[in-house]
Amino acid sequence: MARVRLDTVRKVYPNGFEAVHGASFEVQDGEFVVFVGPSGCGKSTLLRMIAGLEEITSGTLHIGDRVVNDLAPKDRDVAMVFQNYALYPHLTVYDNMAFGLKIRKFPKAEIDERVREAARILGVEQVLDRKPKLLSGGQRQRVAVGRAIVRKPEVFLFDEPLSNLDAKLRVQMRTEISRLHSQLGATMIYVTHDQVEAMTMGDRIVVLKDGEVQQIDTPLHLYDHPANQFVAGFIGSPAMNFLSGRIDGSGDALSFVADETALSVPLGASDASLLRAHAGQAITLGIRPEDLYVAGPTAPNGSATSRWTLDVVEPMGNEIVLYVSSGPHTAVARVAPQPIPEPGTDTDIDLALDTSKLHFFDQETEAALTETPTADLA
Amino acid sequence: MLEGKTTTAGLKVQQRTAAQSKTREARQRTLFLWGLLGPTVLIVLAVVAYPFVYNVVLSLSNMNIYHIRDWEVIGLQQYASVLTEPAVWVVFFKTVVWTLVNIVFHVGLGVWLAVILNKAFIVGKPAWRVLLILPWALPQYITALTWRGMFNYEYGAINLIGGVFGMDSIAWLTSPFEAFVAVILTNIWLGFPFMMVVALGGLQSIPGELYEAADVDGASEWTKFWKITAPLLRPVMIPAITLGIVWTFNNINVVWLVSNGGEPNDQTHILVSYVYEAAFSMYRFGWAAALSMVIFGILFLFTQVFLKKTNATEAAY
Ligand SMILES: Nc1ncnc2c1ncn2[C@@H]1O[C@H](COP(=O)(O)OP(=O)(O)O)[C@@H](O)[C@H]1O
Ligand SMILES: [Mg+2]
Numbered sequence: 001m002a003r004v005r006l007d008t009v010r011k012v013y014p015n016g017f018e019a020v021h022g023a024s025f026e027v028q029d030g031e032f033v034v035f036v037g038p039s040g041c042g043k044s045t046l047l048r049m050i051a052g053l054e055e056i057t058s059g060t061l062h063i064g065d066r067v068v069n070d071l072a073p074k075d076r077d078v079a080m081v082f083q084n085y086a087l088y089p090h091l092t093v094y095d096n097m098a099f100g101l102k103i104r105k106f107p108k109a110e111i112d113e114r115v116r117e118a119a120r121i122l123g124v125e126q127v128l129d130r131k132p133k134l135l136s137g138g139q140r141q142r143v144a145v146g147r148a149i150v151r152k153p154e155v156f157l158f159d160e161p162l163s164n165l166d167a168k169l170r171v172q173m174r175t176e177i178s179r180l181h182s183q184l185g186a187t188m189i190y191v192t193h194d195q196v197e198a199m200t201m202g203d204r205i206v207v208l209k210d211g212e213v214q215q216i217d218t219p220l221h222l223y224d225h226p227a228n229q230f231v232a233g234f235i236g237s238p239a240m241n242f243l244s245g246r247i248d249g250s251g252d253a254l255s256f257v258a259d260e261t262a263l264s265v266p267l268g269a270s271d272a273s274l275l276r277a278h279a280g281q282a283i284t285l286g287i288r289p290e291d292l293y294v295a296g297p298t299a300p301n302g303s304a305t306s307r308w309t310l311d312v313v314e315p316m317g318n319e320i321v322l323y324v325s326s327g328p329h330t331a332v333a334r335v336a337p338q339p340i341p342e343p344g345t346d347t348d349i350d351l352a353l354d355t356s357k358l359h360f361f362d363q364e365t366e367a368a369l370t371e372t373p374t375a376d377l378a
Numbered sequence: 379m380l381e382g383k384t385t386t387a388g389l390k391v392q393q394r395t396a397a398q399s400k401t402r403e404a405r406q407r408t409l410f411l412w413g414l415l416g417p418t419v420l421i422v423l424a425v426v427a428y429p430f431v432y433n434v435v436l437s438l439s440n441m442n443i444y445h446i447r448d449w450e451v452i453g454l455q456q457y458a459s460v461l462t463e464p465a466v467w468v469v470f471f472k473t474v475v476w477t478l479v480n481i482v483f484h485v486g487l488g489v490w491l492a493v494i495l496n497k498a499f500i501v502g503k504p505a506w507r508v509l510l511i512l513p514w515a516l517p518q519y520i521t522a523l524t525w526r527g528m529f530n531y532e533y534g535a536i537n538l539i540g541g542v543f544g545m546d547s548i549a550w551l552t553s554p555f556e557a558f559v560a561v562i563l564t565n566i567w568l569g570f571p572f573m574m575v576v577a578l579g580g581l582q583s584i585p586g587e588l589y590e591a592a593d594v595d596g597a598s599e600w601t602k603f604w605k606i607t608a609p610l611l612r613p614v615m616i617p618a619i620t621l622g623i624v625w626t627f628n629n630i631n632v633v634w635l636v637s638n639g640g641e642p643n644d645q646t647h648i649l650v651s652y653v654y655e656a657a658f659s660m661y662r663f664g665w666a667a668a669l670s671m672v673i674f675g676i677l678f679l680f681t682q683v684f685l686k687k688t689n690a691t692e693a694a695y
Contacts, residue, residue, distance in 0.1 A: 053590050074596030086587035090609040099605075151595075373602035 002064035002077075002154040002187055003029050004050060009059035011045050011211075019045040020211045022059065027155075027189060032181045034202035035191045038234070042211040043191040044159055051080050051188065063155060079148035080157040084164065085140045087132040087147075093119075097146045111150075118146040120128040121180070123292050138169045145177070149184065156188040162197065174200060195235050197225070207231050229366040232359055233284050238321065240286045241331040244363065247279045256285050256358075262329035265304045268355050275360060278369060286359035289321070292333035292351050296338070299352035310347040313340050324349065384485060386670035436667035443661035456668035466652070466669065473627060473648040476562060480626045483566040488573025491592040493607065495574075496581045507578075514571035522635035526551070529636070557637050561646060565632045573618060580614035583606070616688045623684075624677050626638055649673050 004027040011020040018043045027033045030101050035043040048054040050061060052073035061069055068076050079100075094115055101111045119125045122142040132140055141161060148156055158177070162170045178201050181188050192198055198205045199219045207214040207222070207230075215227040226232035232240045245258040247267075254272040256265040265285065267275060275283075291297040308324035308331065320340060322333040333351055341347050360369040425472060437456055441449035460466055497507055528535040529550035537547040550560045584607065592602050630650045637646035640655060647655070650673065657666035 051594060054592065073590075073593045078594065080591070080594045082587050082591060084585065084587055086585065086604065088588060088591075090612075099592075099597075103596045103601060147591075147595075340501040 003027060003062070004187065004189065005062040006050075007060045007062075009046070009049060009061055010057045011042070011049060011054060012057045014327050018211060020049070023213050024059075025206060025213065027187060030185050030187055031180070032188045032190065032201060032203045033206060034198040034204075035189065035206045035208060036195055036202075036234075037193065037199035037208035037214075039193055041208045043193070043208055045211075046208070047080075047157050047159055047189060047191050050092045050155070051078055052076050053080075055062055063169075077154040078157055079153040079155075080159065081144045081148050083160040085132075085144040087140060087143055089132055091129055092129050092373070093135070093143050093146075096132065096143055097150050099221075100147065100151050101130065114150040114152075115146075118150045121183070122146050122148070122176075138167050138173065141165060141169075141173060142176075142358070145180070149180070154187065156186055158188065160188040160192055161190075163192070163194070166190045177201065189224050196237065199235065200244060205235075207234065209234075225368070226286075226359065227285060227368055229361040229368075232361070232368070236288060238289045238332045238334070240288050240359070241292070242361075243283065243285045243287075243329050243331070245285060246282055247275050249279070254279065255282070256360075258285070258326070258329055261329065263306045263326055263329070265306070265353055265355060265358070267358075268302065271355075271358060275369060278360075278362075282363040283369065284361040284363055284366075286361060287331075287353055287357060289332045289334040291357040292322075292331065292335070293355040294335050294338060295350035297353045298336065298338075300354050300356075302356060303352035303354050305350050305352050307350055309345065310341060310343045310349045313343045322349070322351075324351065433667050433670055436458050436664055439664045439667075441663040441667075442665070446661075449664070452664075456664045457672070459665060460668045460672055466649075469647050469649055469652045471559070476558075476565075476633075476648050477623055477626045479562055480565050480569060481619060481622055484569040484573045484622055484626075485615065487566070487570040488575075489577045489611065489615070491570070491574045491604070492577035492581055495578060510574060511571045514575075515567075518568060518631045520637055521568055522564060522632050523566070525560070526636045526638070529560045552642050553695045554642060557642060557646045561633050561636045564636050565626065565629060568632060569622065569626065573615075573622065576583070576614055576618040577611060581610045583614075584610045612688075616685070620681055620684055624681065627677060628673070 003132040004024055008022040008024050009020060010018065010022050012018045023046060035046060037043055046053060049056050050063075052068070052071060052075075056069050060067055063076055063078070088099065091099065097115045097118060098111050101114065106114075115123070115128075119128055122145060123137055124142050124146060127135060127139060127143075132143065135143065141164075144161065161177075162173050165173060174197060177190075190197075190201060202219055204216060204218055205222055206216050209230050215222060215231045217225075218277050222231065222235055226235060226240075229242065233242065242256045243256075243263070245256055245263075247254055248257045248264075249255050252269065252272055254267045254275060256267060257263070258265075295301065295303075295305045299305075306326070308326045310322060311325055311330075312323035314323075315337070318337070319334050320337055322335060322340070323343075324331050324333065330350075341349065361367065362369055430590050435451070436450050439449045439454060440452045440455070470527060491510060494500065495503060495510075500506065527533075531537060531549055531552065533678070534550070541547065548556055550556050587608055588610075589602055592606060597605065627648070628650050629649070633646060633648050633651045634640070635656065639659075640647045640651060644655070649669065653666045653673070656662045656669065
C-alpha cells in the first residue's frame with residue numbers, strides 16, 4: 001500500500017493545451033479519493049499521469065517513497081480499470097485476469113489461485129472460460145476490476161468505470177467497489193463526473209474544474225462548506241439555488257436583498273458579522289433545495305418567508321420538488337409531502353428559507369464569503 | 379378474403395381490385411429486380427460459367443494440335459496423363475515454394491510496415507503510405523519488365539549496385555535457381571503493399587485502450603505485438619492471406635514476364651505458366667485443361683480447409 005503525492009503537477013498537451021494547472025495534494029495510504037468534475041475538466045488526464053500513460057509536464061509525483069515521474073506504468077505498481085473496460089477480446093475471462101500475472105512470470109499455481117480468488121470475490125466464477133463478447137455489461141465491469149485486483153497493486157486507478165452501465169447496475173457496482181475497498185484496504189483513486197458517485201464512495205473528494213483543483217475535502221464537509229460557487233452548484237442534486245443581490249442595512253440589522261424583487265432575507269448574527277464588510281456589494285446567496293420549506297408551522301425557527309410563483313410541482317412520494325420563480329430568479333425546493341396548490345402563473349406560494357443554512361459568494365471571484373476554506377489541503 | 383359471403387357486392391369489388399393491384403405490384407417488383415440483376419447474371423454466365431464448363435469439357439477431350447477440329451470426348455485420360463507426368467510434380471513443388479515464400483514475405487513485410495506506419499512518432503504518414511502503395515498501384519507488367527531489366531547480368535541495376543559494394547555479378551536470369559529467386563523477389567515487391575493496406579485497416583480497429591491496459595500490466599512491445607496485435611489482426615488477415623495465396627499460386631504475369639516464358643530452359647515455371655505453355659506453345663489443349671482443373675481442385679480444397687481451420691468468419695469483438 002502506498003501514499004500518492006502530487007506537487008504542482010501540470011499537464012500541457014503537445015498542441016499547447018494546458019489540461020491540468022499545477023495540482024498539489026496527497027492521497028493517504030488506504031484512502032479512497034474521488035476526482036470529480038464536469039466532462040473535460042482534466043480528471044482523466046490527472047489519473048493517466050498517475051498511471052504513467054501521460055507524461056507529466058512539470059511537478060513531481062510520488063507513489064510510496066519514490067518519485068515516479070519517469071517510471072513506465074508497469075514499474076509504478078498501479079492497476080487501472082478503464083472506462084470501456086479494455087478487456088482483450090480474444091482472451092477468455094480467465095486469461096484476461098491472468099494476463100498481467102503471466103507477463104510478470106508468476107508461477108502457474110499462484111496465478112490460478114489469485115484469479116479464482118478474484119473471480120469468487122466478484123462473482124464471475126461461472127464465466128471464467130467465456131470470451132468478453134459473451135458477457136453482460138456488469139460482468140465485463142467485474143472482469144475489468146478483477147484484472148486489477150489479481151495484481152495486488154499499491155494503488156488502484158479507476159477512470160469512470162461505471163459510466164457504461166445502466167442506472168440500477170451502477171448503484172449496485174458502486175457499493176461493490178466500496179466494499180472491495182474496505183476488504184482490500186488498498187489506496188484507490190476513482191474518477192467520475194457523477195457527484196452522487198463521488199459523495200457516496202469517496203473518503204475525500206477532489207473537485208476539478210478547467211484543470212484547476214477547486215476544493216479537496218470529505219463529502220459532507222464539501223457539501224456543507226463549499227469553497228466557491230462552482231463546488232456549491234456541482235455537489236448536490238438538485239443543485240443549490242443561487243440568487244444575485246446585495247447586502248443592505250446597517251449595524252446588526254443586515255439583510256440580503258435580491259435584485260429586482262421584493263425578496264429580502266434578514267441575516268443571522270454570525271452571517272451579519274462576516275458580511276458587514278461587503279455591504280452594498282453585489283453578492284450571490286446560495287441555499288440548498290432542502291433548506292426551503294413551505295411557510296407555516298413546519299418551517300424551522302428563524303426562517304425568512306418570501307413569496308414565489310409556483311411553476312411546476314413534482315411529487316416524488318417521499319418528498320415534493322417545487323420549481324418556483326420570482327422576477328428574474330428561479331429556485332427549486334424539496335419539501336415534505338403535504339397539500340400543495342395547483343401550479344400556474346398566478347399561483348403564489350410562501351416559502352421559508354432556513355437562515356442558518358445560507359451560503360454567500362463574491363460575484364466577482366465566486367469564492368465563498370462565509371466559509372473559511374479548509375486548510376488541510378496537503 | 380375474397381370469399382367473404384356476408385360482405386356487400388360493392389365491398390367485394392373493391393377488395394378484388396385491391397388484391398389485383400397488389401399482385402401486379404409484386405410482379406412489377408420482381409421484373410424490376412430481374413432487370414437490375416440481369417446484366418450481371420449475363421456477364422457472369424459469359425465470362426465465368428461458360429468458360430468453366432467449356433474447360434471441363436476440354437479436359438475430358440483429346441483436343442491438341444492433331445485434333446483441333448475433330449476433337450472428341452475421351453474420358454479421364456488427360457487427367458491420368460497429367461498426374462503421372464513427373465515434370466508436373468516438380469512444377470507443383472516449385473509452385474508451393476513460390477506461394478509460401480511470397481506469402482510469408484508479403485504478410486511479414488506488410489504487417490511490419492503497417493505497425494510502424496501506425497506508430498505515433500512517424501511524421502508524414504500520408505506520404506509514406508502513398509509511397510509504399512506505389513508498387514501495387516503500378517500495372518504489374520511494367521514493374522515486372524522493369525525488374526527483368528534490373529536483373530540483367532551486365533547492365534542491370536542490381537549487379538551494378540552490388541558491384542559498387544564489391545559483390546560478384548550474379549547470373550540472375552540464366553541459372554535456374556537464381557532465376558527462381560529473381561521472380562520471387564519481384565513478386566514480393568509487388569505483393570507486400572496489399573497486405574500492408576489490409577493490416578493498416580485492421581490496426582485502426584484495435585482500441586488504443588488495450589495497449590494502455592497492457593502497458594499497465596507490464597507488457598513489452600514484443601508481447602503487445604504477439605499477444606494483442608497479432609491475434610486481433612487475424613480476422614482481417616486470414617481472408618487476405620487466403621486471397622493472397624490464391625492470387626500468388628495463379629500469378630502467371632510475374633513469372634512469365636520476368637523469366638521470359640520460363641527461361642532458362644523451362645526451369646522457371648509455376649503450374650499456371652506451365653498450363654499456359656502447354657496450351658499455347660504446344661497446343662495440348664485437352665491436357666492443359668485437365669491441369670487447369672487440377673489447379674482449380676487444389677485451390678478450392680485449400681480455401682475450404684484453410685477458412686474452416688482458422689475460424690476466419692468468427693468476429694473478434
Ligand atoms: N491528447 C490530447 N491533446 C490535446 N488535448 C487533450 C488531449 N487529451 C485530452 N485533451 C483535453 O484536455 C482536457 C481534459 O481532458 P480529460 O482529462 O480527458 O477530461 P475529463 O476526463 O475530465 O473529461 C479536455 O479539454 C480535452 O479536450
Ligand atoms: Mg475522462
